[in-house]
Amino acid sequence: METVAEITAARKVSKAFYAHLYEQEGAITKVNGIIYFVADDGDIVEVEPSMVNFLTVLGEMQTADAQRIDDLMHGGYAAVACNQEMGVQ
Numbered sequence: 001m002e003t004v005a006e007i008t009a010a011r012k013v014s015k016a017f018y019a020h021l022y023e024q025e026g027a028i029t030k031v032n033g034i035i036y037f038v039a040d041d042g043d044i045v046e047v048e049p050s051m052v053n054f055l056t057v058l059g060e061m062q063t064a065d066a067q068r069i070d071d072l073m074h075g076g077y078a079a080v081a082c083n084q085e086m087g088v089q
Contacts, residue, residue, distance in 0.1 A: 014073075016066040018058040021051065027061060027069050038069050 016029040019037065026039040028047065035047040037055070047055065061069065 014066065014070050016061040016069040018061060020056040020058070021045070021047070022054045027065070028055070028057065029066075029069050029073060031073050036073065038072055042072065044072070 014029050014031060016027045016038075019026060019028045021028075021037045021039075024037075024039050026037055026043075028035055028037050030036075037045045037047050037051075039045070
């Protein structure tokens with residue numbers, strides 16, 4: 001008798017928004033209650049209250065772009081794919 005593999009729950013993608021911080025383009029997202037700005041070149045900066053006057057939020061990202069930002073926040077594509085929660089050992 002064959003058994004069916006157990007399906008692990010997928011990680012829910014955080015919402016992400018296109019944004020400009022100072023003169024830099026990128027996106028903002030919230031992880032564990034902290035708001036981060038992810039620049040297009042991959043730099044990740046925690047947004048502090050003093051930076052809010054220089055932050056422009058443009059609009060919500062679609063699922064594919066939000067997934068890319070979420071993967072970057074969790075260590076990149078390889079780190080996500082090799083995570084124990086995903087079933088890879």
